[in-house]
Amino acid sequence: xxxxxxxxxxxxxxxxxxxxxxxxxxxxxxxxxxxxxxxxxxxxxxxxxxxxxxxxxxxxxxxxxxxxxxxxxxxxxxxxxxxxxxxxxxxxxxxxxxxxxxxxxxxxxxxxxxxxxxxxxxxxxxxxxxxxxxxxxxxxxxxxxxxxxxxxxxxxxxxxxxxxxxxxxxxxxxxxxxxxxxxxxxxxxxxxxxxxxxxxxxxxxxxxxxxxxxxxxxxxxxxxxxxxxxxxxxxxxxxxxxxxxxxxxxxxxxxxxxxxxxxxxxxxxxxxxxxxxxxxxxxxxxxxxxxxxxxxxxxxxxxxxxxxxxxxxxxxxxxxxxxxxxxxxxxxxxxxxxxxxxxxxxxxxxxxxxxxxxxxxxxxxxxxxxxxxxxxxxxxxxxxxxxxxxxxxxxxxxxxxxxxxxxxxxxxxxxxxxxxxxxxxxxxxxxxxxxxxxxxxxxxxxxxxxxxxxxxxxxxxxxxxxxxxxxxxxxxxxx
Ligand code: F6P
Numbered sequence: 001x002x003x004x005x006x007x008x009x010x011x012x013x014x015x016x017x018x019x020x021x022x023x024x025x026x027x028x029x030x031x032x033x034x035x036x037x038x039x040x041x042x043x044x045x046x047x048x049x050x051x052x053x054x055x056x057x058x059x060x061x062x063x064x065x066x067x068x069x070x071x072x073x074x075x076x077x078x079x080x081x082x083x084x085x086x087x088x089x090x091x092x093x094x095x096x097x098x099x100x101x102x103x104x105x106x107x108x109x110x111x112x113x114x115x116x117x118x119x120x121x122x123x124x125x126x127x128x129x130x131x132x133x134x135x136x137x138x139x140x141x142x143x144x145x146x147x148x149x150x151x152x153x154x155x156x157x158x159x160x161x162x163x164x165x166x167x168x169x170x171x172x173x174x175x176x177x178x179x180x181x182x183x184x185x186x187x188x189x190x191x192x193x194x195x196x197x198x199x200x201x202x203x204x205x206x207x208x209x210x211x212x213x214x215x216x217x218x219x220x221x222x223x224x225x226x227x228x229x230x231x232x233x234x235x236x237x238x239x240x241x242x243x244x245x246x247x248x249x250x251x252x253x254x255x256x257x258x259x260x261x262x263x264x265x266x267x268x269x270x271x272x273x274x275x276x277x278x279x280x281x282x283x284x285x286x287x288x289x290x291x292x293x294x295x296x297x298x299x300x301x302x303x304x305x306x307x308x309x310x311x312x313x314x315x316x317x318x319x320x321x322x323x324x325x326x327x328x329x330x331x332x333x334x335x336x337x338x339x340x341x342x343x344x345x346x347x348x349x350x351x352x353x354x355x356x357x358x359x360x361x362x363x364x365x366x367x368x369x370x371x372x373x374x375x376x377x378x379x380x381x382x383x384x385x386x387x388x389x390x391x392x393x394x395x396x397x398x399x400x401x402x403x404x405x406x407x408x409x410x411x412x413x414x415x416x417x418x419x420x421x422x423x424x425x426x427x428x429x430x431x432x433x434x435x436x437x438x439x440x441x442x443x444x445x446x447x448x449x450x451x452x453x454x455x456x457x458x459x460x461x462x463x464x465x466x467x468x469x470x471x472x473x474x475x476x477x478x479x
Pocket of ligand 1: 023151175176322323385
């Protein structure tokens with residue numbers, strides 16, 4: 001493994017960019033009349049922010065209400081680009097974000113059809129908010145900008161923008177899984193969504209499978225021919241390119257943090273405090289797609305089936321609160337609380353707590369300490385577009401030790417083939433996979449982790465941004 005001294009350079013396409021996303025890169029607050037900004041955590045946001053600082057342009061996103069201006073220069077003290085915030089009413093937030101995005105497109109794309117609520121009021125709100133984003137774009141951005149729209153919240157936007165300005169260069173990245181056509185076709189507004197996306201010049205997905213599902217849906221619903229050889233669609237007199245760009249992380253950042261002596265010390269303290277031979281770690285947003293309950297059942301089964309591990313293992317589950325106003329997320333939280341209560345009640349002994357549960361957000365440094373302390377990461381979503389936690393764990397294991405159990409239904413599994421790949425619905429199989437990982441010889445762990453680290457370093461977040469933007473700008477990839 002190379003040292004991380006040569007930091008990757010941020011790619012700049014040499015022209016302004018307009019990014020349009022649901023979440024803003026910064027939270028703005030007023031304190032005693034003075035405006036302050038705080039960067040939202042997340043590697044992707046940080047790198048996009050770096051690119052915007054180099055290229056200039058506009059970032060349009062949903063912003064807080066209150067007396068925050070609709071447009072500010074970022075950074076506030078020496079502006080490099082404009083942040084345009086769309087203020088939404090409570091009703092709009094409910095219908096567009098909690099409703100259509102999180103109770104229709106999210107469950108549908110993750111194959112949870114029974115959790116979809118196809119309310120037409122959600123659809124109407126979603127359409128109106130996409131129109132609102134289009135209006136903000138019209139008022140602020142230039143024709144020569146490269147436009148990069150992110151994710152399932154804004155699927156109608158490419159066509160809305162193109163309707164007004166046919167010559168724009170529009171890229172769209174779909175961050176979550178794109179479901180198989182028979183699943184996608186369940187959506188009452190399937191055609192509007194696909195035609196919305198087809199306003200783009202380039203549509204990016206995490207995996208070839210997602211791109212293929214999209215092609216099939218376009219054939220089945222819009223009934224236009226797709227060209228799989230050239231990975232393109234001829235629609236409305238234009239050629240739309242479809243590409244695969246798996247999202248990575250800032251490998252060097254995680255590796256460097258993990259190499260810092262204070263964090264190594266914190267990890268040692270944490271291990272001492274937990275006081276077992278093996279810490280098993282799960283880190284997720286609290287979301288039903290993440291398979292937290294199934295993972296807990298598998299851990300319970302491990303303790304039943306392999307009692308020799310009592311007092312020798314502890315599972316730490318970090319769950320970051322998410323979408324807490326959506327009913328399905330509240331119900332899941334209760335079910336997780338109950339399951340954890342049952343397992344700890346059933347197995348705890350005087351000096352041994354088999355399971356620790358932390359329901360809150362963590363700063364990146366704290367996460368690194370947990371990643372360093374964990375002998376095994378258990379990343380078992382039922383479905384996930386990519387899963388960056390798996391990559392963060394790997395990038396933090398700078399000693400090239402530790403094991404990763406990874407769901408085969410994550411995008412990450414396509415490249416992290418040296419992980420122990422599991423079917424997260426198979427509770428017995430998952431319990432056995434944990435047992436297999438706990439018993440794995442050191443050499444084998446080392447061999448696998450070394451390969452995993454190469455894979456994560458090779459296609460990092462800088463590679464992802466550069467390859468998408470180069471493709472959108474029509475430049476050739478060097479490798
Ligand atoms: O992975 C999809 C995604 O919408 C991301 O864009 C986002 O960071 C994450 O899920 C969390 O969701 P939310 O923005 O709804 O909190």
